Amino acid sequence: MTNATPTAPPPDAGLSAAAGKVAELAAEHAAAADSDDRLSATVAEALVSAGFARHLVGPRWGGSAAAPGAMRDLARALSVVGTGCMSAAWCAGVLAAVGRMCSHLPEEGQEELWGDGPDVPLAGSLAPSGTVDTVPGGWRLSGTWDFASGVDHAQWTMVGGLVRGPEGPPALRHFVLPRRDYRVLDTWRNVGLRGTGSNSVVLGDVFVPEHRSFEHRTVLAGDPAPSAPRLHRVPLKLINGLFFVAPGIGAVEGSLGAWTRWTASRVEINGVRTGSRPGVRLTLARAAAGLDAARLIVDHAAAEADEAELTPALTLRVTRDYSTAVDLLLDSVNGLMRMSGARGQALSHPVQRVWRDVHCMAGHAALQPDVNADGWAKDALGEE
Secondary structure (H helix, E strand, O other), rough: OOOOOOOOOOOOOOOHHHHHHHHHHHHHHHHHHHHOOOHHHHHHHHHHHHOOOOOOOOOHHHHOOOOOOHHHHHHHHHHHHHHHHHHHHHHHHHHHHHHHHOOOOOHHHHHHHHHHOOOOOOOEEEOOEEEEEEOOOOOEEEEEEEEEHHHOOEEEEEEEEOOOOOOOEEEEEEEEEEEEEEEOOOOOOOOOOOOOOEEEEEEEEEEEEHHHHHEEHHHHOOOOOOOOHHHOOHHHHHHOOOOHHHHHHHHHHHHHHHHHHHHHEOOOOOOOEEEHHHHHHHHHHHHHHHHHHHHHHHHHHHHHHHHOOOOHHHHHHHHHHHHHHHHHHHHHHHHHHHHOHHOOOOOOOHHHHHHHHHHHHOOHHHHHHHHHHHHHHHHHOOOO
């Protein structure tokens, strides 16, 4: 197996060049997003304008999926936006991820989606839900799909459903619907990542034609066509964790900076500077080192997605590493929160918001440590 070694940064013309301004805007709206349970329209539009929606769309539609270093550029851009607001960065990752998934649509479906340009805001609810009935020319869908991050600002939303074939168990398919075909329920009330607006989608006996659907197994394996952009050909699990852990890297970086500036000015009740305490200094050092280690892990994983030989062993190792990066971020933010005292627990304090957001990120299915470690360990031990 040949692994890619990070050598040079991705092109300056990519997402990371625009992410700084988006981060500043997202930071201005972060507290409101947390209390309103959704991003503002201004921030949601800025994410699309910056290029997140088009980033993993194919070049034939004007997207950037074939750009050199595209995955490293995305990882860094998500991290930068995360310094301002992790919810905004999370929604940015969803824009890119759903764009990549929808690139598995038949050509007619892709043209309907991106025929007028690649900057189309998308949302998605991947888990199978509702009812799906096969009818001539497509399917009819009814039911409720939860956790569609950014759906309030989406023009199209992808939902998952089980479809029974002529033989064998039902298979997961994804269906892509325009905004006119579904209602959004205001259901998102969460302890963290509140600004993602991960509300529910309701369908009432909606027809979805064949050209707006694709099988989940094609996404898992990647597009087999040699002419497809590399990032459409890689297995989903090789990159799926990156969309969610990269925003956490930025969030912890922003929290660490805010905590450090705040702690430098703090004075204990006995008049001693808080920063003079050995435990506080140790917490700062450990949090910074953990953040740096997590960033290196994710940056290397992104570089391998861009360049390395694609093997099953690579995917297993990278998914293991995503979970390891999450553990490092949790250790960092837990230390900062513990050393923040009662004032750091105030709802107005940025440290507690990031603490909540990072813990919610860690619960994502793609980042579960036992599952990801088990897959890699079985391979390392030579087990089937």
